[in-house]
Amino acid sequence: MEDAVLLPLPQEVSSAKGSFEIDGNTEVLIGFDMEGMDLSAGFLANLLKNSTGLNLQVKNQKLPSDGSIWLTLNDDFAAEGYQIEVSENQVIIQGGSPAGLFYAVQTLRMLLPNEVEKAGSYEGVSWKIPAGIIKDAPTYDYRGSMLDVSRHFFEVADVKKYIDYLAMYKYNYLHLHLSDDQGWRIEIKSWPKLTEIGGSTQVGGGKGGFYTQEDYKDIVQYAADRFITIVPEIDMPGHTNAALASYPELNCDGEAPDLYTGTEVGFSTFCTDKEVTYQFVDDVIRELVEITPGPYIHIGGDESHVTALEDYIPFIEQVQDMVTSYGKQVIGWDEIAHAALRPSATAQYWAKAENAKMAVEQGAKVLISPATRAYLDMQYDSTTRLGLHWAAYVELDSAYLWEPSELVEGINKENILGVEAPLWTETISTLDEVEYMVFPRLIAISEVAWTDAKDRNWESFKKRLKSHYKRMELMDIDFYKSPLIDSVEVKK
Incomplete structure (x- = not known):
């Protein structure tokens, strides 16, 4: 054994x-x-x-x-x-x-x-x-991955397949990025144009798509049967062009922008001083809560570059209160730490350590997702045909050789909710492409999240992974064969 x-x-x-x-x-x-x-x-x-x-x-x-x-x-x-x-x-x-x-x-x-x-x-x-x-037993209670279904839409069957992969490696959370500039992916019955208009496209101009509430409940149940909790994200006040194109009253000028199919970020924002904006957000959160049994609602909050800070802060604070009023806990990207965080809030550290520190200073938990280690959409190296590299090239050793509790000075294990590995899909449009980008890094990060640091060993991991290749091949997983383990010898 x-x-x-x-x-x-x-x-x-x-x-x-x-x-x-x-x-x-x-x-x-x-x-x-x-x-x-x-x-x-x-x-x-x-x-x-x-x-x-x-x-x-x-x-x-x-x-x-x-x-x-x-x-x-x-x-x-x-x-x-x-x-x-x-x-x-x-x-x-x-x-x-x-x-x-x-x-x-x-x-x-x-x-x-x-x-x-x-x-x-x-x-x-x-x-x-x-x-x-x-x-x-696991080291961290929250062991998750994020799938961006907004930049490119993925059908229910593909999401279920991703859930199967997470279950195999003992992940227990799937964060679904359900809205962005390029697409709105979840049916909201009180605001039907969100999917009719906002869900009609994706990066590159494809047909897009969306999940009905019944589709979403099916995903939630499928995940629950594998002890995985769904965390839905509605990104705001930025990353909102799909919503703004659907309902122009959410814009400060009352005009609908064109649907967006590119990959730039930071250009969109809700009008944060309009009453209708808060009615909209409350309706969206209420309907999401009704079909989400898990404890968390993710409110985004990242890269809202055209939202003035004096508008951003009260917006984030009010949205937190909406989420907590429905009995759920807030998760948001690390920028939300500029606002006053509610006691149950969690900041997801992806970019700026100072934001994560601000969250901890307020008594909040931190979900660790450093782009330079855990972003599964980063290229492995300069020859990788998929992915981006604005944060770093993330080869297998970068994904494995790190410890969440030692990443940022002042953020210790007791401050950490867990670890999450996000997959953004600006360049990824098929399940095969998903597999290539996440395997084997998804496995590496599962060990970071599950196994105590004193028991993790790079040489041991390389041998076990090389032996695991056969299993992945039998599962028809289109995985990346890292040159870092080409020379590793294993028993046949």
């Missing part, structure tokens, strides 16, 4: 003799009747059925039995923590919560042969799990 290719790396791994083999007689047992536990058991059974053809039975049973994989809860573990104990006779999985059990199942799938990821029964594959014990 100690030689297993596990990503992200668990806290403790120990090996024992032998292995447990899954066959047609194997049962998946749930030892504690609690909502959510069936999701993990069902996920495992479906994964195995898809690849092995075995139709494993899922049953409730208070105690483990020989030939079974038994899942149960144990209050001794952290909420997202778990333990996997594999012997020749059985597999016992204990979790601090249903989420902990789900993460255990993701680890268990990596202990299985790579072919478990490929549909269709494999002749000659022995479905063995090496014996031993794994004990694990």
